[in-house]
Amino acid sequence: MKDVMTMGDAMITFDPSHNGPMRYSTSFERKAGGAEFNFAIGCARLGLKTGWVSRLGNDEFGKYIRNFARGEGIDVSSVKLMDNYSTSLNFKEILEDGSGRTFYYREKSPTETLTEHTVDSQAFRNVRLFHVTGVFAAISPEKNINLMKRAITIAKDQGALISFDPNIRLKLWSKEEANYWLTQLLPYIDIMLTGTEEADILLGENEPEKIIQACKRFGILSVAVKKGAEGAIAHHDGQTLSMPAVPPSKVVDTVGAGDGFDAGFVYGLLNKWSLKRTLHFANTIGSMVVSVYGDNEGLPELEDVQVKLGEKEYVER
Numbered sequence: 001m002k003d004v005m006t007m008g009d010a011m012i013t014f015d016p017s018h019n020g021p022m023r024y025s026t027s028f029e030r031k032a033g034g035a036e037f038n039f040a041i042g043c044a045r046l047g048l049k050t051g052w053v054s055r056l057g058n059d060e061f062g063k064y065i066r067n068f069a070r071g072e073g074i075d076v077s078s079v080k081l082m083d084n085y086s087t088s089l090n091f092k093e094i095l096e097d098g099s100g101r102t103f104y105y106r107e108k109s110p111t112e113t114l115t116e117h118t119v120d121s122q123a124f125r126n127v128r129l130f131h132v133t134g135v136f137a138a139i140s141p142e143k144n145i146n147l148m149k150r151a152i153t154i155a156k157d158q159g160a161l162i163s164f165d166p167n168i169r170l171k172l173w174s175k176e177e178a179n180y181w182l183t184q185l186l187p188y189i190d191i192m193l194t195g196t197e198e199a200d201i202l203l204g205e206n207e208p209e210k211i212i213q214a215c216k217r218f219g220i221l222s223v224a225v226k227k228g229a230e231g232a233i234a235h236h237d238g239q240t241l242s243m244p245a246v247p248p249s250k251v252v253d254t255v256g257a258g259d260g261f262d263a264g265f266v267y268g269l270l271n272k273w274s275l276k277r278t279l280h281f282a283n284t285i286g287s288m289v290v291s292v293y294g295d296n297e298g299l300p301e302l303e304d305v306q307v308k309l310g311e312k313e314y315v316e317r
């Protein structure tokens with residue numbers, strides 16, 4: 001039995017060695033990223049038994065990403081390296097305030113080869129939670145929405161919860177396309193993890209209370225609305241709670257905070273924590289991610305969060 005399963009593309013992420021406009025960035029650090037991949041790392045570091053379904057290029061970068069995931073303790077038995085495909089790339093621009101832009105080179109993603117017929121359907125059985133996001137959907141909308149529906153149905157039939165982060169990337173598709181395809185997934189979703197702008201595209205609502213009500217109309221009973229530095233509002237078990245963000249020690253790179261929040265939120269729900277504890281835990285992880293460079297380098301292990309929350313002592317030497 002796995003705690004968590006996810007499916008999606010991963011990329012080599014090039015982080016600039018200096019902040020500022022990308023056109024002046026002359027050196028980069030080679031790392032790895034991708035929404036579902038970051039989520040899987042976040043879950044695995046918290047101690048959840050995690051699996052990831054993907055396709056990477058049969059190249060040096062694909063081997064690096066697969067080894068990286070394996071090193072994090074993620075089950076990569078459903079990650080295959082494909083001949084004639086190159087691993088996707090992503091160059092990051094980071095501005096002075098930690099915000100930035102991404103530049104994708106992923107026109108022919110190896111996950112194109114992942115179909116209803118080639119996917120290992122066994123991967124979705126016996127999992128407590130299956131996490132999907134709009135990034136994977138955006139890569140090949142028609143094929144991937146069908147694949148996601150099929151995988152979700154397998155997981156759900158065996159009792160899994162389905163969590164969903166719209167992760168709408170307007171460099172990959174338009175608002176209209178995102179709305180058309182992603183709304184098809186909503187009737188299957190149990191846990192919605194969204195930002196307000198994404199919710200506006202998806203549900204036509206950008207106020208947390210209205211987002212929660214709109215989700216309910218699709219049968220989505222657990223909702224977290226992420227508002228970055230303003231904190232988050234969540235609804236679960238009939239209770240709605242708003243909590244401020246946990247102030248980070250510094251903000252150097254905001255990418256990956258949402259994925260980290262998602263991992264923390266599902267961790268709390270899987271452990272049947274109170275909504276208050278779950279939301280504070282997820283906010284804490286988000287704040288830890290933004291104070292470290294990289295999409296997933298700041299994702300903490302469980303012990304790191306416990307130290308941050310004052311639940312455990314940090315012993316220096």
Ligand SMILES: O=C(O)C(=O)C[C@H](O)[C@H](O)COP(=O)(O)O
Pocket residue numbers: 033034035036038102135167169254255256257258259260295
């Ligand atoms: O896979 C993609 O296309 C991505 O955009 C990867 C991003 O690194 C993460 O998805 C970060 O997303 P946030 O956690 O919302 O900052």
